[in-house]
Amino acid sequence: MPEPLLRVDDLSMVYQRRAGLLGRRAQQIRALNGVSFSLGAGETLGIVGESGCGKSTLARCILRLLRPSGGRIRFDGDDLLALPDEGMRVMRQRMQMVLQNPFSSLNPRLSGFELVAEPLRTHTAMSRMEMADRVASLLAEVGLGVEFMSRHPHQLSGGQAQRTALARALALNPDFIILDEPTSALDVSVQAQIINLLLGLQRQRGLTYLFITHDLSVVQHISDRIAVMYLGKIVEETSSEAIFANPQHPYTQALLSSTPVPDPAADRQRTILPGAVPSAANPPSGCAFHTRCPQAMDICRAQYPAARFVARSHRVSCHLYDESA
Amino acid sequence: MALLSIENLTVEFNTPFGAVYAIRGIDFTLRKGEILGLVGETGCGKSVTGRSIIGLLDDNARITAGRILFEDVDLLRLSDAAMHEVRGNRIAMIFQDPATALNPLFTIGAQIMDVLRAHRPAKRGDLKTDAMSLFADVGLPDPAQMMHVYPHQLSGGQQQRAMIALSLAAEPDVIIADEPTTALDVTIQAQILDLLRVLQRERSISVILITHDLGIVAETCQQVVVLYAGRVAEKGAVEAIFAAPQHPYTRGLLAALPRPGSRGSDLQVIAGAVPSGLERIAGCAFAPRCEYVMEICRGQQPAFSDIKQAHQSACHLHETFADA
Numbered sequence: 001m002p003e004p005l006l007r008v009d010d011l012s013m014v015y016q017r018r019a020g021l022l023g024r025r026a027q028q029i030r031a032l033n034g035v036s037f038s039l040g041a042g043e044t045l046g047i048v049g050e051s052g053c054g055k056s057t058l059a060r061c062i063l064r065l066l067r068p069s070g071g072r073i074r075f076d077g078d079d080l081l082a083l084p085d086e087g088m089r090v091m092r093q094r095m096q097m098v099l100q101n102p103f104s105s106l107n108p109r110l111s112g113f114e115l116v117a118e119p120l121r122t123h124t125a126m127s128r129m130e131m132a133d134r135v136a137s138l139l140a141e142v143g144l145g146v147e148f149m150s151r152h153p154h155q156l157s158g159g160q161a162q163r164t165a166l167a168r169a170l171a172l173n174p175d176f177i178i179l180d181e182p183t184s185a186l187d188v189s190v191q192a193q194i195i196n197l198l199l200g201l202q203r204q205r206g207l208t209y210l211f212i213t214h215d216l217s218v219v220q221h222i223s224d225r226i227a228v229m230y231l232g233k234i235v236e237e238t239s240s241e242a243i244f245a246n247p248q249h250p251y252t253q254a255l256l257s258s259t260p261v262p263d264p265a266a267d268r269q270r271t272i273l274p275g276a277v278p279s280a281a282n283p284p285s286g287c288a289f290h291t292r293c294p295q296a297m298d299i300c301r302a303q304y305p306a307a308r309f310v311a312r313s314h315r316v317s318c319h320l321y322d323e324s325a
Numbered sequence: 326m327a328l329l330s331i332e333n334l335t336v337e338f339n340t341p342f343g344a345v346y347a348i349r350g351i352d353f354t355l356r357k358g359e360i361l362g363l364v365g366e367t368g369c370g371k372s373v374t375g376r377s378i379i380g381l382l383d384d385n386a387r388i389t390a391g392r393i394l395f396e397d398v399d400l401l402r403l404s405d406a407a408m409h410e411v412r413g414n415r416i417a418m419i420f421q422d423p424a425t426a427l428n429p430l431f432t433i434g435a436q437i438m439d440v441l442r443a444h445r446p447a448k449r450g451d452l453k454t455d456a457m458s459l460f461a462d463v464g465l466p467d468p469a470q471m472m473h474v475y476p477h478q479l480s481g482g483q484q485q486r487a488m489i490a491l492s493l494a495a496e497p498d499v500i501i502a503d504e505p506t507t508a509l510d511v512t513i514q515a516q517i518l519d520l521l522r523v524l525q526r527e528r529s530i531s532v533i534l535i536t537h538d539l540g541i542v543a544e545t546c547q548q549v550v551v552l553y554a555g556r557v558a559e560k561g562a563v564e565a566i567f568a569a570p571q572h573p574y575t576r577g578l579l580a581a582l583p584r585p586g587s588r589g590s591d592l593q594v595i596a597g598a599v600p601s602g603l604e605r606i607a608g609c610a611f612a613p614r615c616e617y618v619m620e621i622c623r624g625q626q627p628a629f630s631d632i633k634q635a636h637q638s639a640c641h642l643h644e645t646f647a648d649a
Contacts, residue, residue, distance in 0.1 A: 050510035157598055158367075187366035187537065187599075192581035192592035199591065214511060217540075221583035221592070244585045258515035260540025262582055264563050268544070272519055273512045276480045292512075 003077060004038035005176060005208050006062070011035045011071035012232075013057050017281070029281045031057040032068070033232035041175065044202070044209040046223030046240070048216060048255070052277050053229040055212045059178045062210070063095055064088055075176070093123050096169035100181035102161035106153045112139065112164055113149035119171040138167040142197060159190035163197070170201070176208045183218060195222060216259045220244060225313075228252045231280060231288040234307075238314035248316045250293050287319065295320060327394075328531055329355040329378070329416075329499060334391035336373055336382070336555075338602075345602035347373045349555040349610070350390065355499065355548075358529040360521065362542035362563070365552035366578075368599055371535045374552075375501045378533070379418050380408045395499075414444055417492035421504040423484035427476040433460075433487045434472030437494055444495035459490045463520060482513035489520065493528075500524075503535045518545050539578060543567055551575050554600050554610035557629075561636030571638035574611045609641065617642055 013032040019025045031054045039045045047055045060066040062073055064080055073080040075091065083091060099105040106115055116135045120126050126134065136146050142163040153161055162182060169177055179198070183191040199222065201207060213219045219226060220240045227237040228251065236249040247253045257271045273292045278284055284291050290300040297319060305319045336348040348370040355361050363371045376382050378393055380400065393400040400411060420426045428436055437456045445455070453472070460468035463486040476484055485505060492500055502521065506514035522545060524530050534546055542549050543563060550560040551572065559572040570576045580593035597614040600606060609615070612622040621641050630643035 050512065159598070188539070188578055189366065189581050189595040190598075192583075192594045195583065196591045196594060199589065216511075217583045217585070220585055221587055221589075223588075240588055254512060258511040260514075260518075260538060260544045262539040262543045262567065262579060262584075264543040264567050266543075270515070270519075272515050274516075276482050276513060277510070 005041040005043075005076055006039040006210070007072075007074040008038070008058075008062065009036050009072040009074075011058070011061060011073065012069050013054070013061055013066060014069045019281075027281050030232055030283060031280055032061065035071070035229075035232070035234055037227055037234060037237060039208060039210065041208050042202070042206045043225065044211055044223045046219035046226040047210065047212045047229060048214065048219050048226060049229035050214060050255075050277055052231070052280060054232040054280075055229055056180055058229075059097065059180050059210065059212055062178065063092065063097060093119075093172040094174050095176045095178070096172070096174040097178040097180065098162070098165050098169050098182050100184050102156075102158070102165040102185075103153055106161060106165060106168075108153050110152070111149065112144070112151050115153075115164060116167045116171055119168060123172055134171070135167075138170055139164075141170065141201070142167045143193075157190075158186050159193055162186065162194055166197070166201070170205075173205075174207070176210070178210045178212065180212045181214070182211075184213065184215065191218070198222060216243075216255060228255065231277060231283055233288070233304075233317065235289065235318070236314075236316045238311075242311070242314055246311075246314075248310050248314070248321065249318050250295050250320070251289050254292075254294075287317075326357050327354045328357045328396065329533075330392075330394040331374070331378070332392045332394065334374065334377060334393065335389045336370070336377055337387050337389055338383070339385045339387065343603055346605070347386070347555055347602055348377070349606065351550075351552070351555070351557045353550045353557060353560055355531055355533060357498075357531055358525065359548055360525055360532040360534055360546045361548040361550065362546035363533055363535045363550050363552065364537065364539060364542050366537060366599060368554075368602065369552040370555040371537075371552055372503055375418065375503050375533060375535050379412055379416055379501060381412075381418070413440070413495045413497065415497055416499045416501065417495065417497040418501040418503065419485070419488050419492050419505050421507050423481070423488040423508075424476065426488055427484060427491075429476055431475075432472065433474050433476065433479070433490075437487075437491055440491055440494035456494075459493055460487075462493070463487070463490045464516070465490065480513075481509050482516060485509065485513075485517050486520065489517075489524075493524070493530075497530070499531045499533065501533045501535070504537070505534075506541070507536075507538075514541075521545065539567075539582065551578070554606065555602070556610050556626075557639060558611065559636075559638040561632070565633060565636040569632075571632050571636070571643065572611075572640050573615045573617055573642070575638075577614075609639075619645070 011032050015029040017027045019027040049055050061068040113135050116138055117131045120131050139148055144163050183194050211222055223240045226240050226243045227234045230251050236252045247256055254271045254273045275292050286302050287300045287305055290296040299319050305317045307315045307317045308321050309315050310321055331353050333350045334348055335350050338345040338347055365371050438452050441452045441455055457468035460471045465471050465486050506517050546563050549563050549566055551558045553574050558574045577595040595614055608623040608625055609627050612618050627639045627641045629637040629639050632638055
């Protein structure tokens with residue numbers, strides 16, 4: 001089996017926070033707690049979860065925008081956490097990120113040309129002429145004409161701004177792009193345009209995507225595999241088809257049943273979870289989901305369930321699937 | 326029975342760039358005990374419609390035509406004092422972001438007691454009991470303790486529940502909910518939508534649910550009004566419209582949604598973008614993006630055709646096929 005492009009092993013991230021009166025009490029927030037997965041070249045892995053599950057922290061750790069507290073990240077054979085800063089700077093040319101809100105991620109004072117040319121200026125020795133050609137062809141690739149070279153972010157619609165952000169991410173010909181809720185701020189008809197663009201770019205350039213979202217219907221459309229996160233852990237990981245056809249973890253099942261389906265005739269079995277996601281500063285014992293789980297057992301309160309394969313490449317962390325059960 | 330009828334509502338905003346036509350004449354009817362979904366993309370006028378009904382438009386807005394009939398009284402002709410009575414007592418509104426809609430300086434208890442005091446003259450002790458029973462009705466844990474809790478101490482879902490309790494305090498007949506779950510996680514969204522359905526069933530409250538999410542409409546509403554560029558494209562019973570959408574815009578919207586099993590295939594897109602509110606539109610607002618566009622569409626605004634009973638669509642195609 002070929003080495004995957006990205007391999008994350010037992011990654012954890014603990015934020016330190018000062019709490020209490022005058023910040024005298026140190027508080028630890030465990031945003032990632034033993035996350036492992038691998039991602040093959042040209043594949044898309046979808047990361048799904050609600051606010052506070054750690055999905056954005058995961059993205060930032062992979063790009064080393066944050067220093068994880070433990071674990072290993074291998075990208076194309078290199079240990080990212082062991083790379084010196086200069087090595088990581090070079091490596092980042094191959095790894096890019098696109099964020100949810102292009103209006104806050106794009107510098108409002110820069111024109112389309114300057115925005116897309118900025119990575120070229122930082123990482124290459126291109127002349128201005130070469131850059132102009134390159135920017136024009138990148139804009140064309142994301143469906144924008146040359147007139148967008150002179151437009152500033154405030155002159156763009158949400159879809160056009162997200163296309164500009166994509167052109168910028170593509171400027172250095174990356175292998176790998178992290179997409180953090182790239183369509184969540186867009187209207188339905190524009191969302192479809194951006195999803196199609198992402199699929200097309202992946203086909204043409206053989207890109208590898210890590211697609212982070214809270215929207216199950218969007219993520220299943222674009223991903224080969226899906227990992228479901230809850231409070232800093234991956235609770236289930238399998239193919240996109242199997243997540244919908246055969247969800248195993250009670251949290252995945254509840255997420256699916258909570259996602260509104262645009263079909264009033266659909267026969268829905270609704271599981272409405274009680275309560276809200278607990279705080280990562282004070283997570284529940286055992287399986288963190290037990291406080292909301294409709295099928296919680298005694299063991300769930302005491303012990304975190306180890307990951308188990310319930311089918312080929314379908315892994316679940318839940319005591320319901322313990323061998324003795 | 327029609328509880329609330331919107332007739333030819335037309336709203337403009339004065340801006341430094343000129344008049345922005347936010348709503349270009351819309352008609353729809355809310356019946357008693359019904360949840361009606363007002364759905365559309367950014368800028369279609371769905372929030373402005375909600376705010377027009379409850380009289381909370383910004384100062385630069387002008388209602389240039391139309392009527393809003395609530396139990397046969399035109400709300401647009403009411404005095405400020407009379408409208409103040411309607412607002413809260415008869416029609417209440419909840420917003421997308423409960424964190425900004427609640428007052429951060431007062432406990433949830435104090436805020437709901439305020440509403441109760443204004444709307445129901447009663448003894449202080451009774452007010453407190455009433456407040457706690459409202460907290461229990463909307464599913465907030467430990468109602469007695471809620472009396473002493475500040476908004477920031479609640480989760481997003483609990484804040485929205487508190488907001489709903491506040492809106493129920495005056496026992497309104499209609500609640501206008503403007504994207505009430507957009508800021509919430511899906512499992513919390515499911516809880517809040519379930520709460521709205523329970524309120525509708527048990528208190529026969531009528532709800533106008535403003536949303537951009539067709540899934541929410543399909544699961545929560547009985548009636549739907551699809552807005553495009555400040556006009557109604559299609560309206561009617563939810564089952565009828567989702568089973569057989571007639572307007573090319575509604576069809577396009579439904580086709581653009583990713584669904585299970587569609588993996589990797591290109592989604593259908595609606596080419597182009599929504600027209601600017603600054604434009605005057607002579608013909609059909611959707612004509613520049615419509616794949617079935619005909620000569621007549623550019624010059625003449627289509628009237629509503631009855632597709633079936635309680636299902637209407639404004640598109641020249643229906644006339645063309647009816648004649649043929």
